[in-house]
Amino acid sequence: MSGNKESSDGGWRKFMWNSEKGEFLGRTGCSWFKIFMFYLIFYGCLAGIFIGTIQALLLTLSNYKPTYQDRVAPPGLSHTPRSDKSEISFKMSDNSTFKKYVDSMNELLLKYDEDRQTAQGKYESCGENPDTYKEQGGLEEGSGQRTSCRFLRKWLGDCSGLTDNTYGFKEGKPCLIVKLNRIVFFRPKGPSNNSTLPEALQGKSYNNLIPVYCKNKRPEDASKIGEIKYFGFGGGFPLQYYPYYGKQLHPNYLQPLVAIQFTNLTIGEDLRIDCRVFGDNIAYSEKDRYMGRFDVKITVNS
Structure with a gap:
């Protein structure tokens, strides 16, 4: 029983930090850097598309008159x-x-x-x-x-x-x-x-x-x-x-x-x-x- 517990604790600690392979949570520093850059670029592109869409929509709107008047048909x-x-x-x-x-x-x-x-x-x-x-x-x-x-x-x-x-x-x-x-x-x-x-x-x-x-x-x-x-x-x-x-x-x-x-x-x-x-x-x-x-x-x- 004690041997299994020590083996289990050792496996968990080794997963957190493997000093032999230099891995943290199963990934090396280079691997973590690559995945971080991937998601940074991925979500950056999504944010850029969203901002660009909003800006394109704003170009079609007037500052002085509503584009759509979908409340009570004039006049109430x-x-x-x-x-x-x-x-x-x-x-x-x-x-x-x-x-x-x-x-x-x-x-x-x-x-x-x-x-x-x-x-x-x-x-x-x-x-x-x-x-x-x-x-x-x-x-x-x-x-x-x-x-x-x-x-x-x-x-x-x-x-x-x-x-x-x-x-x-x-x-x-x-x-x-x-x-x-x-x-x-x-x-x-x-x-x-x-x-x-x-x-x-x-x-x-x-x-x-x-x-x-x-x-x-x-x-x-x-x-x-x-x-x-x-x-x-x-x-x-x-x-x-x-x-x-x-x-x-x-x-x-x-x-x-x-x-x-x-x-x-x-x-x-x-x-x-x-x-x-x-x-x-x-x-x-x-x-x-x-x-x-x-x-x-x-x-x-x-």
Whole structure:
């Protein structure tokens, strides 16, 4: 037994270092050098191929515009506050039930404060009436950062948070802030044919404006929603805020907003409301809740 153990220990030690042949772990120094050089060259070539592939890919990408825009097909329409399953439910008498909604609107509108839009060279006045696109060159012209049109939260009237810091929730008249998602160099087009618009919008002029309109989603809710007020640029998105040049060229960009206030919702009812933006190059999809439209369920309890 002891002889076998000594033989076993000696074999292990000899494998670790064989002084007779000058081998470490079964290989001579020359053998270890060759295998080290092989793997060094092998993995060096793999790294070179990987780096070269990435560099070739980067040459095909623009610093200013996404090559592929595979999110929501332009443009998407979103609203604040948002909640799980697009359901907004609260009690007028309990501030804690709508605090999260108020906080999200405060966060959105903070950058729209007038005193945050005074820096020269970053912001400029583009008028208080809808106007045509504000062209500031191409994406690749390298003329520096573009200026942003000012958009003041006071233009949102009763939904600005300046006169009512609960945005109507305390009185059972909740507000929604609506915006189009940012699409680099996208130019929305206003409706050219009024006959395609809802009856309430027909007969009005929408030059340089993309109107927003909300109504009951279910026929049985038609008499339960009451008057809907729109604040901003005539209830739509003015074209002078487009195109958007991206974060690198347009870091101070402010999206135009539309505020919607539901002033006479029936108390205690689950009301499903559908809102849409109307333009010639704006499509809708019932499969995508925010593609050119959204629907939201609002429940006001006393």
